[in-house]
Amino acid sequence: MSLQTVRNVVLLFSNPSWSDGHSIPSTILRNITALSRQIAYSEDLLGNVTTLSTTSVSTANGVVQGLLYVPDLAANDPCQNLTADYIPKNVTRQVNLPTTNYNLIALAPWINTNCTRSFLSSARLDPIRGMLVYRPDDDDTNQPPDADDDVWNLGDGNAWKAQNRYPVYAIPGSSGNQMMRQLSLYSGDLSTVPFSDQIISTYSPNPADYVRVWTELSVITVSTTLPLWAFILIILGVIISVIGSTSLLMHFVQSRRRAALRGRVERGEVNLEALGIKRLRVPLTHIQTFPLFTYNYDPPIPTSPTSPKFSKGRRSSEASRQPINMKAEKTDAPINYQPACLICLEDFESKKTIIRELSCGHIFHPECIDEFLSQMSSLCPSCKASMLPPGYCPEITNSMVRREFGTRRLRSRGGAIIHVDVERGRERLSSWSSTMKKHICRVSSPKPEEAVDLPEQRPRIERQSTVGTARDRMQDLVVPVDETNSDDGRPQWKRTALKVFPGFR
Ligand SMILES: [Zn+2]
Ligand SMILES: [Zn+2]
Incomplete structure (x- = not known):
């Protein structure tokens, strides 16, 4: 003063x-x-x-x-x-x-x-x-x-x-x-x-x-102390810089986590769809790289107790959908006896039906599996193995990182905790598979002369599967995936906080 x-x-x-x-x-x-x-x-x-x-x-x-x-x-x-x-x-x-x-x-x-x-x-x-x-x-x-x-x-x-x-x-x-x-x-x-x-x-x-x-x-007034507005500005500046640097750090950490998850997905260590995190589909061009065969089922010799087998013939992609020459077929050991398409439930006809074999060894009608993989799911309907091209990875979001982290944490805490939805889907499949196996046993046990009439003895309902029921089956066969953003259910302040602090839980 x-x-x-x-x-x-x-x-x-x-x-x-x-x-x-x-x-x-x-x-x-x-x-x-x-x-x-x-x-x-x-x-x-x-x-x-x-x-x-x-x-x-x-x-x-x-x-x-x-x-x-x-x-x-x-x-x-x-x-x-x-x-x-x-x-x-x-x-x-x-x-x-x-x-x-x-x-x-x-x-x-x-x-x-x-x-x-x-x-x-x-x-x-x-x-x-x-x-x-x-x-x-x-x-x-x-x-x-x-x-x-x-x-x-x-x-x-x-x-x-x-x-x-x-x-x-x-x-x-x-x-x-x-x-x-x-x-x-x-x-x-x-x-x-x-x-x-x-x-x-x-x-x-x-x-x-x-x-x-x-x-x-x-x-x-020559004040030696800072005026109030300067104090407020300084405090605001400190708060903003703390928030900004924390946010930047968390964004950086989160981008590292996204990159890490992307790497695990590309190496096949994590299957986002099997974890119920992201619905994925296989490009049609990649589906067409899975080989086509003609289904070939050799009825079991009655005196032999060995299990029935089928053989399949390689078919060139340029060829028409006519069964190829049986003499040119190569015979591989099947992973299981697969008498019918898991999607439409129709029986395969030996030396007649064209089938597509996936990399896991499961076989389906090409029209069934092509539609399923390209439109419904990237997983084999039978064993849930991923059919995506090697190294394929969708865009990884922070929400995926959080959910994958949560799944891993659950597993590390609870030992062999398996995703509930996936497990439920697999249980359903295994019950269907055991039904099929019983059916296979039943139809394969009869004597050779009875086996000739086998298709006629099948229940009519299975043979009359329509495209509509095949689609229903596809819906049943996909692994349940909750693609809703995991942030949707959170309060607005928490969603805003998550945008600023992406690692915040
Ligand atoms: Zn089918
Ligand atoms: Zn499979």
């Missing part, structure tokens, strides 16, 4: 009056200077002031203001005589001011250490808001020495600056002398003040009204 300007004006006060035993205090009637500068003292002191202490500055809109006066010294204080040359006898003292607690501004000459101490301690007893000091012998308009100059040293290591409840400012000597002179003119009643005739004729005041000098000190 340093002083910038000093402004003195003259105010007209009403005479304090008494009514019914109650006193009505003086009130400010007029700012005479503001109304007519010709008939009142005024002084504007711009700059050239030195702020000596800023203790307890109390401003109204940056202005310290009050009635100007000279603090009283004790009657026996030697400074009474020492300052007599600088302080006129009729200068405004506290006794010349309104009795009510108007704020005061003290004016005092700085002639020596003791007298200044006397003025400072006297002013401490008054309701003052600030003190102006000046060196009366330096009768010039130059700015007083700086606050840390030795001329302001009272021999107490500047402790005096903290003792007061008011700020102290130094003004040039000539300004102080001029203000002291003017102050001596505005301590009496209306008849004794300068321009009294003009004031009386202009404002027709009550004879008991009076005028006094009012001083306004404009100060500016």
Whole structure:
């Protein structure tokens, strides 16, 4: 808080009056200077002031203001005589001011250490808001020495600056002398003040009204501490940078996790569809790379207890769907006896039906398995092995990473925990498979002559499978996959948090 300007004006006060035993205090009637500068003292002191202490500055809109006066010294204080040359006898003292607690501004000459101490301690007893000091012998308009100059040293290591409840400012000597002179003119009643005739004729005041000098000190705040908005900005900046860096770090970690999962999927270590995470389909061009054969079933020799087998013939992709020459067939050991297509449930006819063999060894009608793999699922309907091209991987999302991580965590906690839905699907398959095996046993056990009529003895319902029922079967054969975003069920704040902090769970 340093002083910038000093402004003195003259105010007209009403005479304090008494009514019914109650006193009505003086009130400010007029700012005479503001109304007519010709008939009142005024002084504007711009700059050239030195702020000596800023203790307890109390401003109204940056202005310290009050009635100007000279603090009283004790009657026996030697400074009474020492300052007599600088302080006129009729200068405004506290006794010349309104009795009510108007704020005061003290004016005092700085002639020596003791007298200044006397003025400072006297002013401490008054309701003052600030003190102006000046060196009366330096009768010039130059700015007083700086606050840390030795001329302001009272021999107490500047402790005096903290003792007061008011700020102290130094003004040039000539300004102080001029203000002291003017102050001596505005301590009496209306008849004794300068321009009294003009004031009386202009404002027709009550004879008991009076005028006094009012001083306004404009100060500016030079705050050494940061303003509140700067603090808020800094705190906001810290919060934003912490959130930003955490978010960046988590995005980085999550991208590493996505890359790791992509690598495991590409190497075939993770099957996203079998885990119920993502429905996948096989490109038709890849499906067509699985070989076609002609189904060839050799009825078992009745005397032989060996299990029935089928043989299949390789068929070139360019060839028509006619069974190829049986002599050209190569015979492989089947993984199981597969008498019917698992999708449409229709029996394969030996040496007639064209079948497609998947890499896992399971065989189906080409039209059934092609549609199934290209539109329904990438897994073999029978053994759930993936039929995707090697190294294939769909786009990995954060949600997939979270669900795959959750599945792995469940497995590590619960040992051989298998995805419930997958397990359910497999149970269904194995029950169907065992039914088929029983059926196979039944149809393969009869004697050779009965075996010839085998197709006629099959239940008609299986042979009348339609495309519609095949589609229903496909629906049953796919592994249940929950492709809804795992974030959908979460509250909005959690979804937002997940976008900012992708690793957040
Ligand atoms: Zn089929
Ligand atoms: Zn299979």
